[in-house]
Amino acid sequence: MKRLPNMLQDFDLTTTQQSNLYTYRLGRLRQAMKEADVSLCILNNPVSLRYVIDFNEYQLFQSHIPTCYLYVPIEGPVIMFGASARNFPHVTEYRRPFFMTIFDSGFDLSKQSNRFANHVTSFIKDNHLNNRVALERFSPITNQALQSKGLTLVDGEALVEQARMIKSEEEILCIQHSIKVAQHGMKQMQDALHPGVTENQLYSILHQVNIAHGGDWIDGRMLASGERTNPWLQEATNKVIQEGELVAFDTDMVGPNGYVADISRTWLCGDKPNDQQRSTYQHAYDEIHYNIDLVKPGMSFQEVSEQSFNRSDKYRSRRYPTVIHGVGLCDEYPKLYYQEDWIDDGYNGTIQENMILCFESYSGAKGEKEGVKLEQQVRITSTGCEILSDYHFEDILLSK
Numbered sequence: 001m002k003r004l005p006n007m008l009q010d011f012d013l014t015t016t017q018q019s020n021l022y023t024y025r026l027g028r029l030r031q032a033m034k035e036a037d038v039s040l041c042i043l044n045n046p047v048s049l050r051y052v053i054d055f056n057e058y059q060l061f062q063s064h065i066p067t068c069y070l071y072v073p074i075e076g077p078v079i080m081f082g083a084s085a086r087n088f089p090h091v092t093e094y095r096r097p098f099f100m101t102i103f104d105s106g107f108d109l110s111k112q113s114n115r116f117a118n119h120v121t122s123f124i125k126d127n128h129l130n131n132r133v134a135l136e137r138f139s140p141i142t143n144q145a146l147q148s149k150g151l152t153l154v155d156g157e158a159l160v161e162q163a164r165m166i167k168s169e170e171e172i173l174c175i176q177h178s179i180k181v182a183q184h185g186m187k188q189m190q191d192a193l194h195p196g197v198t199e200n201q202l203y204s205i206l207h208q209v210n211i212a213h214g215g216d217w218i219d220g221r222m223l224a225s226g227e228r229t230n231p232w233l234q235e236a237t238n239k240v241i242q243e244g245e246l247v248a249f250d251t252d253m254v255g256p257n258g259y260v261a262d263i264s265r266t267w268l269c270g271d272k273p274n275d276q277q278r279s280t281y282q283h284a285y286d287e288i289h290y291n292i293d294l295v296k297p298g299m300s301f302q303e304v305s306e307q308s309f310n311r312s313d314k315y316r317s318r319r320y321p322t323v324i325h326g327v328g329l330c331d332e333y334p335k336l337y338y339q340e341d342w343i344d345d346g347y348n349g350t351i352q353e354n355m356i357l358c359f360e361s362y363s364g365a366k367g368e369k370e371g372v373k374l375e376q377q378v379r380i381t382s383t384g385c386e387i388l389s390d391y392h393f394e395d396i397l398l399s400k
Contacts, residue, residue: 022090175259189206225241295357
């Protein structure tokens, strides 16, 4: 196995494109705030911080110990609490945070939460804001301290998801580059696929390529081989891949500039597929291509679910959790369910131009050895779907 990946050509937005990107994203959030009559949004989710000010410090640490947070008023100064660097776009001021985590402040968060609540109310008064504050994932103690000051709390995550739903041209350029990096890694993975390599060894190539090109992380280790491909969602292990086995994976890659490449393929270790492998692969292939041809802007989520590919009965019980989902800086709104799950989990909405969506299929039947995972990442245009992920499918596995 190669230790160092071949490199792609460097990709950087121009200064103007960067400015457009950052201004667009902050503007999208403030528009969502305006529609919800929210005067102040306080963010601590690392993905939200990346979206609004391109904050990229210790993101995985921040995801479970949210030490840093951001004030975004509907108008006025954007204040970052806890950053080390001092060069994030649109940030007016940097301050030391009030530490409101168990790691930082021990088991009793009431003192720090009260200090924080006092500061929020002073900020609102000084900037002539209303008392509707959007908040992300703070402790219930912190929430209670804010409510005790007479503030009305709104779900900040919902506002950020609404903002992130429609992508700018600069965002799409970033997504296209992340996909190029992912597919570069996939090519090296496929070249390294041979009997005797382990699942972990094979998937580690994608991590290596991502980091070498300035990417961030990978959400899961979704690669499985042989019998471990059915049922799906079994992450990579030290299992040795054998001749004749299917190898299925999902990139789940948070790449350069924080944008996700979310692509799935299934390969054969060898060159002699059996009939079950071919028929299962064909079913997954037919599903994603049928659904890509189906979806147009203006369709409701329910219409898409109702009119989507009619899956074979034998694959229904082990269906994937979603037919289609949004993607950007991570998996995002919306999530479109199969009809079998719609009555319990489905929600409606509208397919819109410049959404970035992932079309999924997992096909694996009870009683059969292996399953197949395929996924394509697309852009919604004024007329339909533009495919962004163009890594080839396996002719050897197509039964038609």
